[in-house]
Amino acid sequence: MCASLPPAAYRWTDEEGAVDDGALAGEGETRAAHDEAGRKRRLEYPPAPEPLPVPVVDNHTHLNFRDGLVAVGVRAALDAAEAVGVHRAVQVGCDLPSSRFTVEALDIDSRLLGAVALHPNDAPRYAARGEFESALAEIEQLASHPRVRGIGETGLDYFRTHGEALEIQRDSFRRHIDIAKRLGLTLQIHDRDAHDDVVRILGEEGAPERVVFHCFSGDEDLARTCNENGWFLSFAGTVTFKNAENLRRALTIADPARVLVETDSPFLTPHPYRGRPNASYMVPYTVRGMAEVLGADLAELCSRIGENTVAAYGSWD
Numbered sequence: 001m002c003a004s005l006p007p008a009a010y011r012w013t014d015e016e017g018a019v020d021d022g023a024l025a026g027e028g029e030t031r032a033a034h035d036e037a038g039r040k041r042r043l044e045y046p047p048a049p050e051p052l053p054v055p056v057v058d059n060h061t062h063l064n065f066r067d068g069l070v071a072v073g074v075r076a077a078l079d080a081a082e083a084v085g086v087h088r089a090v091q092v093g094c095d096l097p098s099s100r101f102t103v104e105a106l107d108i109d110s111r112l113l114g115a116v117a118l119h120p121n122d123a124p125r126y127a128a129r130g131e132f133e134s135a136l137a138e139i140e141q142l143a144s145h146p147r148v149r150g151i152g153e154t155g156l157d158y159f160r161t162h163g164e165a166l167e168i169q170r171d172s173f174r175r176h177i178d179i180a181k182r183l184g185l186t187l188q189i190h191d192r193d194a195h196d197d198v199v200r201i202l203g204e205e206g207a208p209e210r211v212v213f214h215c216f217s218g219d220e221d222l223a224r225t226c227n228e229n230g231w232f233l234s235f236a237g238t239v240t241f242k243n244a245e246n247l248r249r250a251l252t253i254a255d256p257a258r259v260l261v262e263t264d265s266p267f268l269t270p271h272p273y274r275g276r277p278n279a280s281y282m283v284p285y286t287v288r289g290m291a292e293v294l295g296a297d298l299a300e301l302c303s304r305i306g307e308n309t310v311a312a313y314g315s316w317d
């Protein structure tokens, strides 16, 4: 493998781009070509990293979400990840189309488990159309698929949602907690600028047996709360960002039996490729960054993450 190139499926070859199994290449949403500051992003996928010595799982990806110059199918995405030691993934739905996509993807590739939900920023949109109840009923029905192991991403987002919609968001979070508990599924939390209320509502409702803080964004205090409650902390590429000292401190005090890794791809591409498209094959950059922060042996950290992921979601077999 040439370390300077992205995996074959992610290389831009012609104007059409390459699609392998097009029926399930993200055709719905496409990540914006500009960043939040309005700067144009570079849309080539980063080079493939050196393979990991022991395989790990990307426990949060959105294969339905297109980015970059090429559309990549589910199997090709997982092949590219597997080639660098990321042998499995959890595909996450955020609304009805992406949750339906999730269940379809589970049926075509056994390297996937799934999670389905109405995202905290989407729930108010369904409510505004008077469709929240019917949408949530469909989420619950999709969640009965045996390979859907998570309800998520759900939670609170005080960065993008404001005003009256926040009450709907909090109600939606409570309803998702209830579904996770009734179906015995893992709760996958989206928490943006809302740590205190997320923890408060989990306490009020009674947390499900397994809770994952997806893209952990807290400080040492929240890490301690997770440790006390046995909640999982899933670290994304953000832990490698230059200004993320608080995340690295949280990682060092996190219970080692509760640490997971994810991409949240196509978002949150790890350093030094921040802003470029992200995909599950990029996980090794993040895991190596975590091993460095922890002063841990890479193979041991990978084994630990592998075991933790099965503890969080159950077996892939």
Ligand SMILES: [Zn+2]
Pocket: 060, 062, 092, 153, 264
């Ligand atoms: Zn996500």
